[in-house]
Amino acid sequence: MVDVRNISKRYEGKRTVHALRGVTFKVEKGEMVAAMGPSGCGKSTLLNMLGGLDRPSEGTIIIDGTDISTLDDNGLTRLRREKIGFVFQFFNLLPTLTARENVALPLHLAGTGRKEAIARASELLEMVGLKDREDHLPDELSGGEQQRVAMARALALRPPLILADEPTGNLDSKSGQEVLTLFKKLQSQFQTTVIMVTHDSKAAAFCGRILRMQDGQLINGTE
Numbered sequence: 001m002v003d004v005r006n007i008s009k010r011y012e013g014k015r016t017v018h019a020l021r022g023v024t025f026k027v028e029k030g031e032m033v034a035a036m037g038p039s040g041c042g043k044s045t046l047l048n049m050l051g052g053l054d055r056p057s058e059g060t061i062i063i064d065g066t067d068i069s070t071l072d073d074n075g076l077t078r079l080r081r082e083k084i085g086f087v088f089q090f091f092n093l094l095p096t097l098t099a100r101e102n103v104a105l106p107l108h109l110a111g112t113g114r115k116e117a118i119a120r121a122s123e124l125l126e127m128v129g130l131k132d133r134e135d136h137l138p139d140e141l142s143g144g145e146q147q148r149v150a151m152a153r154a155l156a157l158r159p160p161l162i163l164a165d166e167p168t169g170n171l172d173s174k175s176g177q178e179v180l181t182l183f184k185k186l187q188s189q190f191q192t193t194v195i196m197v198t199h200d201s202k203a204a205a206f207c208g209r210i211l212r213m214q215d216g217q218l219i220n221g222t223e
Contacts, residue, residue, distance in 0.1 A: 001161055001193040002027040002050065007059030009045055009216075019045040020056070021216040029160065030191035032184070034204035037213035043197045044165060046213070050195060051084055051163050052076035064160055081110060085154030089166035091146040093138040099125060099149045100134040106156040124152035128182060144175025151182060155192075162186075164196040168203050180206045 002025075009020040020042045027033050035043045048054040049061060052068050061068050064083055071079060080086075093102045100121045107117035125134045128148040138146055147167060154162055164183070168176035184206055187194050196207060204210050212220040 001029045001031070001064055002195065003060075003062040004050075005060040005062075007049060007056040007061060009042075009049065009054070010057045018216050020049070023059070023213075023216075023218045025211060025218060027193060027195060029193055030187070031209065032187045032194040032207045033196070033209045033211060034207040035195065035197045035211045035213060036199065036201070036204050039199070041213040042216040043213050045216075047163055047165055047195070047197050051086060052079055081106070081157065083159050083161055085157070085159040085162045087147070087150050087154050087162060087164040087167045089169040091138070091143075091150045091170075093146055093149060093153075095138050098135050098137055099130060099141065099145075099152075102138070102149055103153045103156055106153060110157055120156065121152070124155055125149070127155075127186075128152045142175065143171050144178055147171060147175070147179050148182060151179070151186070155186065155190075158190075160193060162192055162194045164194065164198075166198055167196060168198070168200055176200075176203065 004023060004025050007020055007023050011017040011019060023046065035046060037043050049056050055069070063079065066079065068076065068079060097105065100118060103121035103124055104117040107120055122134055125131055128151055130145060130148055133141060133145060141149065168179055171179060180203055183194060186192055196203065198204055211218055
């Protein structure tokens, strides 16, 4: 699903910052992988590269058989829409939309009819245990519930790859455990590939493999 070949990322300014240095690894379809390391080690930069939100200075990233370095901005937008679901630490839900409307939004943007989009959103919210909360606004939901809405939204277009950036970082331990259990269930049920950036060893323990990073380099990817 993901084939990363010797990617590096430099930011030029008054001084050159090397965010990534020669990172190489593969992630198979249906695998759940954590990227761990101290703050500033490059793990979030790596996730941005995988999602096509930023481009590497050198190297190649292949997502589900597509070399994303060959894509223009429109191509990257299509890739994100069709292949990748994003889950963020701070949920990024639209505050004026209900849970169901937030989940339905990617479907509307992809051209799905309103009735079908709403039905699909309700189905996904039931899957993540929020059927009775679908008419609530984000500020009427707990942090754990908001993250589950975000997960349902990420799954709306059935992407083969989920990229999660500190998905439990803004949750209490109980809510975090529930979200991680749900990730594991969805990964197992749909064979979705999950790459999760986290600083939490308990979150990483839910994954089948850990990519450990330090100073922009991958120091261990075989656990």
